[in-house]
Amino acid sequence: MATIVEPRLPRGMRDTLPGKMIQRRYVIGVIERVFERFGFEPLQTPVLELEQTLTGKYGPDAEKLIYNARHRQGKEDLALRYDLSVPLSRVVAMNPELLKPFKRYQIAPVWRAERPQKGRYREFYQCDADIVGTSSMLADAEIIAMIFAILNELGFRQFVTKLNNRKVLTALGEYSGVSPVLLGGLYRALDKLDKIGREGVRDEMLQNQIPAETVEKILDLIALPVDNPDAWAERLQDYPRGVEGINELKALVQFARGMGVSTERLQIDLTMVRGLEYYTGPIFETVVTEPKIGSLTGGGRYDGLIGLFSKNSLPATGTSLGIERIIDVMDELKMYPSDLGTTVVQVFVTVFDGERRAASLAVAMDLRAAGIDTQVWFDLDGLGKQLKYAAARGIPYVIIIGPDEAAANIVTLRNLATGEQQQIARTEIVKIMREKLAQA
RNA sequence: GUGGGAUUAGCUCAAUGGUAGAGCACCGCACUGUGGAUGCGGUGGUUGUGGGUUCAAGACCCAUAUCCCACCCCA
Numbered sequence: 394m395a396t397i398v399e400p401r402l403p404r405g406m407r408d409t410l411p412g413k414m415i416q417r418r419y420v421i422g423v424i425e426r427v428f429e430r431f432g433f434e435p436l437q438t439p440v441l442e443l444e445q446t447l448t449g450k451y452g453p454d455a456e457k458l459i460y461n462a463r464h465r466q467g468k469e470d471l472a473l474r475y476d477l478s479v480p481l482s483r484v485v486a487m488n489p490e491l492l493k494p495f496k497r498y499q500i501a502p503v504w505r506a507e508r509p510q511k512g513r514y515r516e517f518y519q520c521d522a523d524i525v526g527t528s529s530m531l532a533d534a535e536i537i538a539m540i541f542a543i544l545n546e547l548g549f550r551q552f553v554t555k556l557n558n559r560k561v562l563t564a565l566g567e568y569s570g571v572s573p574v575l576l577g578g579l580y581r582a583l584d585k586l587d588k589i590g591r592e593g594v595r596d597e598m599l600q601n602q603i604p605a606e607t608v609e610k611i612l613d614l615i616a617l618p619v620d621n622p623d624a625w626a627e628r629l630q631d632y633p634r635g636v637e638g639i640n641e642l643k644a645l646v647q648f649a650r651g652m653g654v655s656t657e658r659l660q661i662d663l664t665m666v667r668g669l670e671y672y673t674g675p676i677f678e679t680v681v682t683e684p685k686i687g688s689l690t691g692g693g694r695y696d697g698l699i700g701l702f703s704k705n706s707l708p709a710t711g712t713s714l715g716i717e718r719i720i721d722v723m724d725e726l727k728m729y730p731s732d733l734g735t736t737v738v739q740v741f742v743t744v745f746d747g748e749r750r751a752a753s754l755a756v757a758m759d760l761r762a763a764g765i766d767t768q769v770w771f772d773l774d775g776l777g778k779q780l781k782y783a784a785a786r787g788i789p790y791v792i793i794i795g796p797d798e799a800a801a802n803i804v805t806l807r808n809l810a811t812g813e814q815q816q817i818a819r820t821e822i823v824k825i826m827r828e829k830l831a832q833a
Numbered sequence: 834g835u836g837g838g839a840u841u842a843g844c845u846c847a848a849u850g851g852u853a854g855a856g857c858a859c860c861g862c863a864c865u866g867u868g869g870a871u872g873c874g875g876u877g878g879u880u881g882u883g884g885g886u887u888c889a890a891g892a893c894c895c896a897u898a899u900c901c902c903a904c905c906c907c908a
Contacts (some may be wrong), residue, residue: 404900405899453906454906476908507906508834508835509901513908533891568906667907668907715907775865775867776866776867781867783868791867795864805867
């Protein structure tokens with residue numbers, strides 16, 4: 394007798410049962426349609442990459458979270474992908490013949506060995522859309538406009554996309570005169586401004602070994618409104634990078650407006666920082682305010698990443714939507730369309746008894762041939778049990794064929810939601826079912 | 834990776850260190866040609882896992898796993 398293995402999942406990983414899968418498929422479907430509406434095309438890449446493909450791209454903190462993999466006898470060091478941007482960059486470098494601008498989307502799982510929490514998992518799907526081969530801010534604006542289209546279509550009303558530019562942060566570093574090794578600490582403190590306030594940022598910077606004099610200089614700078622690029626441009630006028638970053642942001646906002654993005658949902662925040670090391674230009678992040686769940690989307694421009702795989706570097710920009718968090722929020726706020734059922738099955742055909750089984754199977758196969766999702770009962774059980782099952786599954790219609798129906802060459806069609814029943818001719822079943830399902 | 838909380842039936846939760854319970858769900862019967870209503874009855878547990886203390890542990894101690902919360906970071 395074999396011992397039973399306790400069924401368990403690895404930490405931070407989950408199964409998705411059919412009921413949830415239907416909701417998930419709906420969300421992914423919306424995202425895919427919008428991606429394609431904006432002219433992006435699908436791409437698929439392997440779950441595993443060579444370890445060297447991933448290392449040195451994300452920064453030391455993020456790199457610790459990469460899952461390594463190797464076959465028992467394998468010679469290559471492999472790793473589970475950490476995001477979809479680095480694999481994209483690898484693909485672009487390997488396929489120089491791809492027409493530019495190259496616009497692709499990819500919806501696929503990525504793995505990060507973080508400590509799990511709500512909205513944070515070790516295996517999760519990212520939905521990425523990126524544009525490779527142009528430096529135009531119009532591309533960044535198109536990404537933003539697309540994020541808005543997706544979130545709107547999913548029913549989100551309370552969200553805001555924050556914008557900043559790495560070039561501004563770089564200039565801020567130059568302005569502060571802080572040594573490069575301390576820059577990380579400076580940025581991290583800065584990023585928390587809206588959370589911990591000026592005093593908090595001061596404490597944090599001092600704790601991060603940043604000289605008091607420098608801290609005051611930074612505090613003085615961030616006393617300027619974080620959403621006022623002109624004020625910052627004036628202050629940073631001696632730092633051409635910063636001015637350039639601010640001009641890019643202004644162009645980006647203007648283009649986005651031109652694409653119908655409402656201004657109150659776009660928020661320039663010159664203190665926002667994003668962790669991944671490869672960003673070089675505009676960076677963006679969308680957050681919802683009601684359930685506190687972190688960011689729903691994150692992205693930015695990474696003009697140097699492809700250059701790590703090819704002599705011919707290419708500018709690129711894009712975003713990632715976090716479908717797990719989107720789904721967690723939609724669950725909490727019950728945002729799914731009311732007609733999204735709990736099953737794909739549209740009709741359930743009961744089996745009355747052994748004698749009538751053949752008739753039921755024939756009806757079921759006719760329905761299936763007509764493209765209607767149909768289930769039949771396998772065992773010889775009472776109608777009560779079968780109806781109970783169909784109702785519990787959320788199947789909308791049930792067909793009953795007993796001796797009376799068989800004799801009259803009809804079937805009984807029952808609507809499980811209303812309890813309504815009608816008799817229909819055997820030959821009319823497909824036609825009538827099609828009509829019923831089309832109305833719903 | 835750091836700190837805290839939780840873990841008891843399928844689900845939500847009880848049980849002064851002394852015989853593990855309730856509601857819902859499930860199954861059966863009243864109702865062998867019809868689910869959701871009502872009534873009655875029933876199944877269901879190595880109390881997350883492994884050790885320890887004790888005459889006795891669901892409870893106390895240690896370890897460990899998972900989930901949740903706050904950091905860190907992020908989708």
